Amino acid sequence: MATGSIRVCLGLKAFIAAGPRRPASHSASPAHAPRIAPFLLAAFAWGLSPLPVPAIAAPASPDREVSIVFVGDVMVAERPGELITAGIDPFRAFAPLLDAHDLRIGNLECVVATGGDALAKPYTFRADPNVLPVLKRHFDGLSLANNHSGDFGKQAFAEQLDLMRSAGLPGFGGGRNATEAHAPLILERDGLRIALLGYVEFKPRSFEADATRPGVAWSGEDEQVIEDIVAARRDHHADIVIPYLHWGWEEEAQPSPRLRAFARRMIDAGADMVVGGHPHVTQGADVYKGKPIIYSLGNFLFNSFETEATTTGWVLSAQVGPEGVRSWRTHVARLDADGVPWPAGSVASPCGQAGATTVNLCKGSP
């Protein structure tokens, strides 16, 4: 396509003139070294021949851009599950926004299974497997790292892993053992490898995976999270690394000092953006070294909440390139009595640009 050739050509000029836009610490990764050679070969070919640049030139272009959308807690048992069984899609109002993105990510705040027994804890959520086609329709990956995925025991969690695999719906932050749970989900779009890591640090800790048993990834041992972030780039050849944390105190409007400090540590280790959830309310956003931290997205699909704060969530939209997050903004969702989200475009919420030192406010319909 002609426009594609022009983009590649401009990308080549920019690359040759300025080099890759990725910071030196990133480009030093051996994972990116092999991409440079075909790019230069393509430049050579461009100078000697009138033939179009071969497609192999594309992957390292700084013109590459991928859009990613994150939603908060998605609980598809109880009332949302009943709606799905009745043939009503609870995500329908946000479908246009979700579909406008290359990658659509959420936190699955329940277990999807038929087996297992409810644990002795205040709230336990188990969704019928009939929710999977609806989740698959709207999401490309779901975090399993939360305080409800183990509500019906290890067997039910393992059943969920099988069901999601059969449905072609990838999860992250959970697996058949600790190694799987801590491994990033790599989703590739437009030549960019996006690594998603999921962690929970809200008890019960019995949900955690160990060497031989299935479960979730725990973020209490910060060193392991830091190592996972480093390994995502070093071993899994990720261009972009985004940890999605299930953390914080419920219904607190501001992030704790612990969240603020740990988010910065993750960015120091190489995270391009930090996304959080669990408190059932939004908790503001920060910028650190030009990279966004959205502490809590709040609820997205979740019944039984009544206050304005707990029925208000953010949907996070981000544009990323090879060098990191270029721009981002949140969209406000208001949950109705069934826990179903509806866009509230007239309400301002955080947004920002790459390299900015402060968070702005944006509003408007998705």
Ligand SMILES: [Zn+2]
């Ligand atoms: Zn939670």
